[in-house]
Amino acid sequence: MPHGPYPPELLTTAQMARADRLTIESGVAGMALMEKAAAAIAAAATAFLVKTAGRRVLVLCGPGNNGGDGYVAARMLRSQRFKVRVAALVPPESLRGDAREAASTWDGRVEDATSCDFTGVDLVIDALFGTGLARDIDGPAAVLIERLNAWRAETRQKIIAVDIPSGVDGTSGAIRGVAVQADSTVTFFRLKCGHLLLPGRLRCGAISCAHIGIRSTVLQQIAPQTFVNEPDAWGAALRLPSVEGHKYARGHAVVVSGGASHTGAARLAATAALRAGAGLVTLATPQDAVAVNAPALTSVMLRVADGPAGLSALLEDRRKNVVALGPALGVGEDCCALVEAALAPSPEPRAAVLDADVLTSFALAPERLKEAIANAPGPVVLTPHGGEFARLFHGQRWERTLSGAPISKLERTRDAAREVGAVIVFKGPDTVVAAPDGRASILPHATPWLATAGSGDVLTGIVAGLLAQGMEPFAAASCAVWMHAAAAEDFGPGLIADDIINHLPAAWRRLTATQS
Numbered sequence: 001m002p003h004g005p006y007p008p009e010l011l012t013t014a015q016m017a018r019a020d021r022l023t024i025e026s027g028v029a030g031m032a033l034m035e036k037a038a039a040a041i042a043a044a045a046t047a048f049l050v051k052t053a054g055r056r057v058l059v060l061c062g063p064g065n066n067g068g069d070g071y072v073a074a075r076m077l078r079s080q081r082f083k084v085r086v087a088a089l090v091p092p093e094s095l096r097g098d099a100r101e102a103a104s105t106w107d108g109r110v111e112d113a114t115s116c117d118f119t120g121v122d123l124v125i126d127a128l129f130g131t132g133l134a135r136d137i138d139g140p141a142a143v144l145i146e147r148l149n150a151w152r153a154e155t156r157q158k159i160i161a162v163d164i165p166s167g168v169d170g171t172s173g174a175i176r177g178v179a180v181q182a183d184s185t186v187t188f189f190r191l192k193c194g195h196l197l198l199p200g201r202l203r204c205g206a207i208s209c210a211h212i213g214i215r216s217t218v219l220q221q222i223a224p225q226t227f228v229n230e231p232d233a234w235g236a237a238l239r240l241p242s243v244e245g246h247k248y249a250r251g252h253a254v255v256v257s258g259g260a261s262h263t264g265a266a267r268l269a270a271t272a273a274l275r276a277g278a279g280l281v282t283l284a285t286p287q288d289a290v291a292v293n294a295p296a297l298t299s300v301m302l303r304v305a306d307g308p309a310g311l312s313a314l315l316e317d318r319r320k321n322v323v324a325l326g327p328a329l330g331v332g333e334d335c336c337a338l339v340e341a342a343l344a345p346s347p348e349p350r351a352a353v354l355d356a357d358v359l360t361s362f363a364l365a366p367e368r369l370k371e372a373i374a375n376a377p378g379p380v381v382l383t384p385h386g387g388e389f390a391r392l393f394h395g396q397r398w399e400r401t402l403s404g405a406p407i408s409k410l411e412r413t414r415d416a417a418r419e420v421g422a423v424i425v426f427k428g429p430d431t432v433v434a435a436p437d438g439r440a441s442i443l444p445h446a447t448p449w450l451a452t453a454g455s456g457d458v459l460t461g462i463v464a465g466l467l468a469q470g471m472e473p474f475a476a477a478s479c480a481v482w483m484h485a486a487a488a489e490d491f492g493p494g495l496i497a498d499d500i501i502n503h504l505p506a507a508w509r510r511l512t513a514t515q516s
């Protein structure tokens with residue numbers, strides 16, 4: 001699993017190649033970058049070998065600069081008296097540019113990787129393919145990677161990946177044919193999107209990011225729009241309560257409850273909105289559910305709002321600046337009509353969070369949802385999981401471009417956000433948040449315990465609570481995803497949705513510690 005914190009920007013492989021190019025054009029030699037990259041790899045390998053008292057290293061080198069890093073790291077490790085073997089996919093004489101120069105600094109034997117033997121090896125360095133991977137791996141290289149993974153599984157020996165595990169697409173996180181299963185990955189300058197998107201993330205092991213002499217000023221030209229979902233990316237937009245502020249200054253969120261037998265989900269969302277910092281939260285309940293909701297609430301207020309007309313009347317109070325609906329609302333036309341009431345034009349701005357049954361209800365009429373969003377009196381955040389996303393954006397079923405490159409969850413979320421005009425939180429272990437203007441964030445670590453009943457309802461409530469305080473919607477949605485994961489991580493095994501709410505104060509503490 002990844003280790004953080006990381007630099008905030010995430011790059012595509014094309015953006016990373018541009019960062020290398022811009023740096024080289026500014027006068028830094030490509031070999032100097034490679035030496036630093038290799039030094040970071042050698043340091044990681046040394047730390048591992050010292051800890052395990054291992055001595056024998058096998059460096060697998062590919063046909064490009066990733067292989068170049070491997071040759072230089074091999075030389076560095078041998079100079080520290082480790083027993084180093086190098087095995088390559090192509091003969092060193094066939095290499096070009098920096099890779100060729102790097103290989104020339106290794107004066108030891110170079111074995112043929114496709115027939116190399118792993119017996120007795122303590123550590124493998126995977127320098128086969130990096131950000132230059134351009135197609136699916138097949139043939140002898142694929143067989144080698146399969147043999148390598150089988151060796152690791154059998155012997156429990158370790159693999160360090162140079163930049164990215166070979167076979168993982170650095171932009172999409174897809175596996176191109178086969179991919180190395182690494183125990184740790186040392187990447188350079190900035191993480192790539194494919195380090196955090198599944199399934200790539202699961203192939204990386206612990207990720208570290210080394211500085212190799214590329215200045216962060218190159219990012220001004222590259223203008224990345226994707227960020228690691230950590231406080232560095234959105235902390236500046238956070239609204240912390242001030243001593244002199246009163247509760248109305250922190251907004252008033254309305255959460256819409258389902259009928260008498262479906263009330264728990266909305267109560268979870270409402271309580272989470274309060275814990276996320278909304279000044280006031282009202283649960284809008286149908287008359288038939290009052291008797292169920294009333295005894296179950298204390299700090300959340302309760303108001304009757306039957307159907308669209310009831311909700312419209314409740315929302316006439318202009319201080320109610322966020323409405324959240326979807327959890328256990330029931331699928332169908334009644335649900336669509338409630339959403340249209342919630343998004344109806346209003347003289348005061350009002351944000352909305354749409355989740356669960358709302359997303360399914362509009363699956364057959366996405367244009368209708370798009371129109372309601374276009375006319376809404378404030379920003380809208382949609383929080384689909386995989387199934388809801390697929391139903392609502394079924395037009396986006398292509399997994400690959402015409403040239404065969406995989407289309408990632410990141411790009412699909414970004415396209416959907418642009419298409420529908422709302423911030424989209426595409427939930428999962430690698431939750432992606434995307435805004436219509438193209439900004440996106442990816443959650444670097446989520447505990448598997450988050451996949452529990454009611455967890456999504458709590459997330460809806462946190463988004464609503466942060467929006468109520470006036471946080472910018474992309475930042476609010478990203479922050480909510482982070483807090484949700486941080487609270488779950490704080491609680492640990494055995495988590496249920498109520499625990500996420502109860503551990504939001506711990507997430508707040510962690511967050512405010514990063515801000516001071």
Ligand SMILES: NC(=O)C1=CN([C@@H]2O[C@H](COP(=O)(O)OP(=O)(O)OC[C@H]3O[C@@H](n4cnc5c(N)ncnc54)[C@H](O)[C@@H]3O)[C@@H](O)[C@H]2O)[C@@H](O)CC1
Pocket residue numbers: 020021030031033034037062063064065066067068069098128129130131132133134135136137138141162163164188212
């Ligand atoms: N000067 C630079 O550009 C730097 C590059 N660095 C390293 O260089 C790597 C990128 O180097 P490259 O752009 O040369 O790319 P790679 O070394 O990742 O691979 C490119 C080579 O692999 C071949 N190839 C691509 N996909 C293949 C497939 N499926 N099957 C078989 N062959 C395939 C290509 O034809 C090309 O020969 C980074 O990941 C990083 O490790 C670092 O040393 C930092 C500096």
Ligand SMILES: [K+]
Pocket residue numbers: 066126127128129130161162163164165166
């Ligand atoms: K690699």
